[in-house]
Amino acid sequence: MRKSDLIRISGRQVFRQYRKNIGVAMIIILGTAGLIMVITMGRSIEQNISSDLEIIGNATRIRVIFKPPETIGAIQDNREFSDRVIKEITRITGIEAVAGIIRKRGYVRATSGEREKQFECLGVDHSFWHIHGSTSLHGTLITAADVRNSKLVCTIGQRVAQELFGSVDVVGKFIRIENNLIEVTGVLDTISMPDKVRHIFLPITTARKRLSRMSPRNRLYIRCSSWDDVLPALRQIPDVLEKFQPGDEVELFFPVEILKRVKAIAFGVKTFVKLALISTLFLGGFGIWNIMMMSVRARTREIGLKKAIGAEDKDILVQFLAEAVLLSLSASTLGILLGWAGVSLTADIINSSPPQELFWFSVLIGFLFSLFLGVAAGIVPAIKASRMEVVTALRYE
Amino acid sequence: MNSPLLEINSITKSYQIAGQDVVVLKQFSMTVGKGEMVSIMGPSGSGKSTLLFILGLFLSPTAGTYSFDNRDVLQLNRKEQAGFRRNEIGFVLQGADLLENSTVYENVEYPLIYAQSKRSGRQKRIHEVLDQVKLSHRIHHSSNQLSGGERQRVAIARALVNHPSVILADEPTGQLDRENSLQVMNYFRAIAEQTETSLVIVTHDQQVAEFCDQIIIIDRG
Known part of the structure; x- marks a missing residue:
């Protein structure tokens, strides 16, 4: 046929x-x-x-810090991750975002009207939210434009809002820190970072310029595209450091059990x-x-x-x-x-x-x-x- | 009689049923000439259909010889048997077996498909044979829409389409009325005379048998 x-x-x-x-x-x-x-x-x-799952367990998030100095009694550690290092880490396949943060040594005194309280303060960039899977309870979180233009704005934790204003609906209100009048643009959700409900977040550029006693950028948060990308990224990050910041050894933290x-x-x-x-x-x-x-x-x-x-x-x-x-x-x-x-x-x-x-x-x-x-x-x-x-x-x- | 086309000698066919040999055909011989019409008559169970199946190489005889156009066709293998049926034999089966849910054209086309004939020539040949049985006007009708007489004529057209040397017909008029039976037998007669195609017709009907040149009566093999 x-x-x-x-x-x-x-x-x-x-x-x-x-x-x-x-x-x-x-x-x-x-x-x-x-x-x-x-x-x-x-x-x-x-x-x-x-x-x-990121919200629950941060399964694809890596935290990078410098190894503590071996010299006993070292008072000040001024090591920080350079822009070049952050750029090179971002280019690693499977890495979605990298955010460096700076933190206020000690507490900041924040006032609103009659009320004055002490809180912790971080300088962050916009990718910090994406890396932590954060959303806003009210208003908006710090944006790329806020960072680029060193705006006097902040995102605050829920407890900060309640303690300073007695409510969480505080978008557009102002707080004063070290003689800087800073506008609140948003309130952070309580799920993604439950340990940061008493934090004030400023654009990293603003925090550097306006606040005293800020740490160097010595902590990185990295978000991988999927959990399959975590282990290869862990192998490559120290190589980038070795190449662009030789001598600075780092420690990497990731939730290995959660990942498994x-x-x-x-x-x-x-x-x-x-x-x-x-x-x-x-x-x-x-x-x-x-x-x-x-x-x-x-x-x-x-x-x-x-x-x-x-x-x-x-x-x-x-x-x-x-x-x-x-x-x-x-x-x-x-x-x-x-x-x-x-x-x-x-x-x-x-x-x-x-x-x-x-x-x-x-x-x-x-x-x-x-x-x-x-x-x-x-x-x-x-x-x-x-x-x-x-x-x-x-x-x- | 014209020169012989098929010749069987001392054909015996027996079956083993419940451990016993049952003989259906016993030492049967016959010769069919080219263009000759032969009718096979006999009571039910006399072995008429078995004989037809042996002639079509659907069954092998237990003993005897069968030559077709001077070839010993009992030696053919399964594939050659199919080729023999395709090229030498046209079948008109009991009850005008047509492929259901297929058109008249499709039914007649099948032997040409199996013969791997070129598609370009098929349509012409199918029209020719349907003209011969006066069914051209029904060419695209489904076989389910045809009357008994028309179905039988389609079966004849299908048997003719590959220019067979012999047509084997098993009770071709068995389910037809007198008028349609006569019409079918007239077609057979015309085919035998015009194309020198031989016909072997198994029938119960004396009038049908009398259309033939030779009547063979089988009585219990």
Whole structure:
């Protein structure tokens, strides 16, 4: 039989039997779409989960400080991370953001009207919030523009707001620190940094210029894109220091146990989802097998007739096999379209843009898997049909 | 009689049923010439259909010889048998077996597909044979929409489409009324005369048998 005839008559058969095939086709469509979504969106979703878990456990956050000086009795340690070092660390693959902070030695005295209290004070830049997964309870957190322009603004912790103003709705109000009148632009949430509810945050540039007794920038916070990026980053950060600030040794802190647990949970969930999807596809395969077996029985006389008019065993075999493969591939094509729609929708929802090559890779995997499914599910019924004896088939009622 | 096309000698066919040999055909011989119409008659269970299946190489005889156009066709392997059926034989089966949910065109096209004939020439040939059985106007109708007589004519067209040397017909008029039976037999007669195609027709009907050049009666093998 010519290939063009084979495709034509198999396609015709699959199309004409679409009512019988629709259930199995739906299983394959959904399975393929799911597989494409998991493969394509897996990393984006992982990053989102990572971002959510950041609030709980800071699983992808690294803290870098200088090793304490060995000289006993050292009074002042003026080492700080240079702009160049921060820039180079930011360029490491898998690192999303780097923020250096400075802190007020001792407490600041802050006043608002009649009230005066002592609080801790930090100079930060805008990426500090992203690294800690922080949001504002009211107003806005310190922005890049605030840092760039050394604005006299601050973000305050919830307790600061309550103690100075008796309320948390304090955006636009002013506090005085060391004769600087500073506008409150926002109040920090209490979830991301529960230990900093009594902190006042100023733009790092403002704090340096306006406040006394500020520490050097001797502490870095680093946010990795995903937990898979943490260990490679940990290996590369000391190399950057060695290259651009030789002699300054650092200590790196990261929540290794949390990271392990988070990875284990994510692995478990991903494995479960993948297994469920593969099971769905195998269910589709079993459905094809079942349909083809029933089809062989229902079409016994047809097989006998075709052999009587000159079909060889291989003609019958390839036709049944082609029908199974066409059913599987046409369903998986629809599944790919559905998967593409699902990926677009999910990407919009979670505000992510998955790599195109990953999408095409998942399409290839979905297509090959469906091909395998069609062949595996169709081969036994096809062989059974091809080996049927003409007389038995023609006499079948 | 014209030169012989197929010749079977001392054909025996027996089956093992419940440990016993049941002989269906016993030492049966016949010869069919080119363009000759032969009818096979006999009571039910006499082995008529078995004989037809042996002639079509669907069954192997237990003993005997079968030569077709001076070739010993019993020696053919499975693939060669399919080729033999495709190129030399046209089948008209009991009850006008057509492929359901397929059009008249598709039914007649199948033997050409299996013979790997070029698509360009197929349409012309299908129209030719449908013209012969006067069914061109039904070419795109589904087989389910045809009457019994029309179905039988489609089966004849399908048997003819590959220019066979012989048509084997199993009760071709079994489910037709008198008028349609006569029409079918007239087609067979015309085919035999115009194309020198031989016909072997299994029938119960004496009137149908009388259309043929030779009547063979089988009585219990």
